[in-house]
Amino acid sequence: MEPSLDNYKLSCELLGHSMDVRAVAVGGAAPEGGQTILSGSRDKSTKLWRPTGNEYLESLTLQDHKNFISYIYYLEPEQWICTASNDATICIYKQDGFVPLLSLKGHGSTVCTLSEGLAPRSLISGSWDKTARVWSISEAGDVTFITLEGHKAAVWAVATLKDQQKYVTGGADKNIYYWNAKGEKLRLLKGHTDCVRGLIGLEANTLLSCGNDAVLRFWNEDGECVRQLSGHTNYIYSMDRNQALGDQVVVSCGEDSTLRMWNVITGDELGEPILHPAISVWSVACLKNGDIVTGCSDGVVRVFSQVPARQASEGIQRAFDLAVATRKSQMNEEIGGVKKTDLPGPEALLSNGTREGQTKMVRHPDGSVKCYSWELGNWNLVGDVTGASGGTQASSGKKLHEGKEYDFVFNVDISDTEPPIKLPYNRGEDPWQAAQTFIHRNNLPQAYLDQVANFIVKNSQSASVVVDQAPTGYQDPFTGGSRYVPGSSNTNVRSGGNVDPFTGASSYSTTASNAQSQVDVNFVRAGDKHFPVSSYRTFDTCDAKKVLEKMKEFNSKLTPAEGKVGDEVLLAVIKLTDQSPELDLTSLEALIILLKWPAAMLFPVVDILRLAVRNEPIFSVLNNSHNFLDIVIPQLTGSAANQLMVVRCLANSLSHTTGRQQVESHLPEIIELVGVIKTGSANLQIAVATFYLNLTIAQTVNVAKSEVCHVVTSGVVELLKWAKDLEACYRSMQAIGNLTTTSCGQETIAQVVSVDYVMDKLRELTNTPQSENFNKVNLVGQALLAAF
Template structure:
């Protein structure tokens, strides 16, 4: 009797990864059974060992710097091989905690692996459009042969042992055969979209699958003798279930399904098993016939046809209900957000809380549109488009030139030319991406800042810039990898600090929260080619991101060193205060009183408290209560003459306070005093330089958006010039020049600048910057400086 997927039922669910499980593989065997390997976007690899009918997490490996894309187990060597978005391959011995080897050579994401023809060797495929055959000798020396010929990312590799050949499949829709020397032997054409998976079968047969939702069966002569159709979206992977038959294969994909096939007859064996997740990223089969899947919901699932290994009726029923609920939710969601939870047009009657804030609005006809708060009114940005179906344009996954991206924007450069594709991944530096975009499309260099800000705005909540991820970094205030008062040298926005590309413990600054980040990636917006004037800059820069858990840990550490007379409080009080760091905190009088109490701590213990304060004062109501009730400005301003950590946090407070009307009014009344204190800072870290520059930039933005005051222009210009005398960081200098440029757009600002800043001074500063270690990023500062010179 032919096996069928109808006989399979859920055996167990393995929970442990915090993000998508991108890859699963059959692991080493023991007397208890065969282990399971899994890799995730959370950058970890886990080994799950069988205990009876369950699996327990026995080992976690976290040596990659970015998400795990593929796992391969080599039984003869007992090697666990892992591939990653960080362009490396790590090799572990079974039960080893650290890699015995790290293979480097690919120029981009390594997305697939397989055992090679010889012992101690493997083949890999990469987004860099190449495959490599790696060999490791007994002494640990590594050599590789490059397979070069694809015109796009190499998504799949396989080894044909009996033919002594390799096979690769790529985003160029092509399949190539190679010999051991790396010479191209054969080209197979047939797929109409990216080839995502390859599987070698007995008799030199080959299976391929891809984004065209078709599995192709190729014979020894390179002819496609059969197509297996049934999936309704991208097919990500296949696995042979040898325990059932050498002709039985399972597959998985973007249609949330696991399917079983007889590749000889082309028949689908039984009904597909649907999952309560959008993407079933990976599938593997164990020697006992059980099937394992890894999904976008972070869960590993094991299915078995043996009744004794199947889950209880209650667990299986819960799984079925979860599948049904997911199917129902998908019909009511757009970009992962339920339409029924979105506000209607009446929400546009309420003013925005900050420049650049966005709202998704449900229309009476069921459509969803995005609006942005700009210059005192809600402006339509575009339609929000959902993700469903089996094509690249309608799938939940974004591809550009065969590579996956979190966002692929359609950028309209003019009314007479078609949109240009702008790909972007979470964690990339928007300015680096913008520079590549400009070079690729032959656009003027003057567009750099505008394109970068376009990326920041339309991927809000997702862009992260981490300038130092080295494990050897030692902070001068706290040391090690513990909580530090700022770890990024930019104020480009960060997400929830759990991004798969940059890591869960990053601590960076960001621009203001725009709300519905999931939907922003699907907004159809325009970039106006002719609008290349860099001034005025009128979007406030804010410092929003905070790892509250680490801040709380540091506060507890300091609190435990204090006596009651020195200001020691209970942990409950600390927990209350930390809640003020939330994006929309409750206006809790007890929490505010406790915060003021903590601000009386010794100066060397103050920076985590100031870190909470700079988040709390973003909210106008909280700042107003703190200022009116406790004169918070009087409390914090003396710290500008204190320790560098406290200076940093106070400057971030001041920058955030300038984003609302009450804060601007208060700072303006004390501006000469504040700038006098700021000008006393003549050296500092990159973070400190950027904090000073951002304070000045926000101060000038308030002048361009309101009534310009000569006294304010003069004192701010003087402060900016003093900063430029010692600042060395390009981003700080860039924001300083943006500040001067802002003032040139105001009548009294032009007169003031003419008195304080000279053309020669700006030229000298630009010349100095070209000699900095960051000179590879000099372009955007240089372009802005030239525009500034033209405005004098």
């Protein structure tokens, strides 16, 4: 009778790990008979389980790695337990040892796979550093290695073909390479359409591989893929031979929550898959008696057996079946591991995309989920989303970066003119170490260490990671609700990652956020020009959905006498959040109506206003017909949220000629009111500094006006007396630098150097270790002092 997974039932569940079980392996013989089971977890521990009757008891816990365990291999001839980790090391233990015999160091990143070497006392390892290494360990404990270089991305899989005296490696570059014992490349196999995650050498010089493309591929001795084994609906993470059932029987597991069995010669799937009550079945191993072990994302090690005597009691089996039924129900309500109820509704399409090709899943009232793509300024329907199919990053819910797997991959803008760079991070990793690695890799100022690390901490705690899902979950500091946060994303003004307690900087996201987060930081490298600055800085991005929600909330609290309006008025106003809003008089009239709301409810309206005034024709109509500046300028004495929105509005108004003329006509009043602000969040400091900086740009382009230079210099001097945020200080110093290049330059210099406090602060920012690390402040300070 042909083997079948239908004969297998749960034998037992091994509970002890506190996080995902990323690796399982079969150890040596146990004194009581049978084999031990080894398991490694994201909780940084490796556990050894000894058989006792039909159960396994935890007999040893190894905790020598600094980060999660990614792979375990038992080197049988030496009776060595070999553990690979995200900390880039390999620990080797004797089977009953409590401390490592050796720790193999040298890989530059996570070691994610291991196998025996061709020679005794040797191992081959694969790493995210794009290399494999063959380690040789002498009887005296001396370690040598050769490096296999050729993959262009992480090496996820290794195998040893002893009969052929060859090694095989598979990587995130979708390639499979053969190597000789000297580490020389022999052959390249192509066929997988995504990361290669597992390799097994079979008889007659054949090979089996699996990967993120959700298929197993059977390669003949000539390197031709002659068979594909299809059945998994998502990433395949692991596979193993079940030689108790025959050399041709292999089991596999993956992101579709299943364990499957195959005849690799015929290509047939043997029986129905075993569904697990967990999203990810990370690893699988087979015992010599035919039992199958799996490690899952729910932290449980499970053993399945086809022998009735080794199968679990009816009660335990019933509990398992109930958990599986619950998981099946969840899968019906999920798309790629995301609950349909957590997906945004059609209102999410009111928000502009952040990049060409961005995709967004949207739940419609009829229960369907549709995918939209941001193209040429519009959300275009791609089609219905029906669930995971074929293993993609979006359907798996996993984050891949350069072929490596992370819990989070954040976007970080380094400047206005360069594309975002990626900040990868795994739960359990030291946030400061991840931030330090990120800073070194991208040659960024050391002063950003704490803010990047704190950003990681804030955005990685208990958050699920979903690709391109619409932003949700920002905490409203005014209402306590997870709703609109004014100014929560400011693409073109880099805040330095500081948290604004009123608005939330764009680097701020609560733990409830499922968005792929982005840090807005304007990193400037040595050699960059600091002044004169000729490009106006604007505050551009807005989450229209949350602005609309906040306005609806406020509107519901108003009476008609206080300015309550119909929803159609709110929907008309929200059109002005478009990147290039049209001159729609209906929308402008609606905006003016809302600007008459009570001051306590005004900030979301001014948030829309600051976007609208970037458009010069819109600014002209608002100013000529409604004198809107007379409405908003008095709010500079109001709440901190209103102050922030108004200053941003004024800064944006300066980006065109009409706006500059009108702002300058009110300049003495504005400078006086802004000058009254003596404290505030980092974002408010940055907004004020940006307003001053934009004022100075016009003075460098045209003939400088002495009265403007004087009041702007006075304003910047006052700001520097209380501003603490380094980005705000940097922009303030740029503003001064701009003015030193104008016809009023000497007057400006005299005005600045006459203020001892400001000069002391400039020297402090230039010379202290903090400002030395904040590279651009140090450099602009040096340039300013040289000019003085």
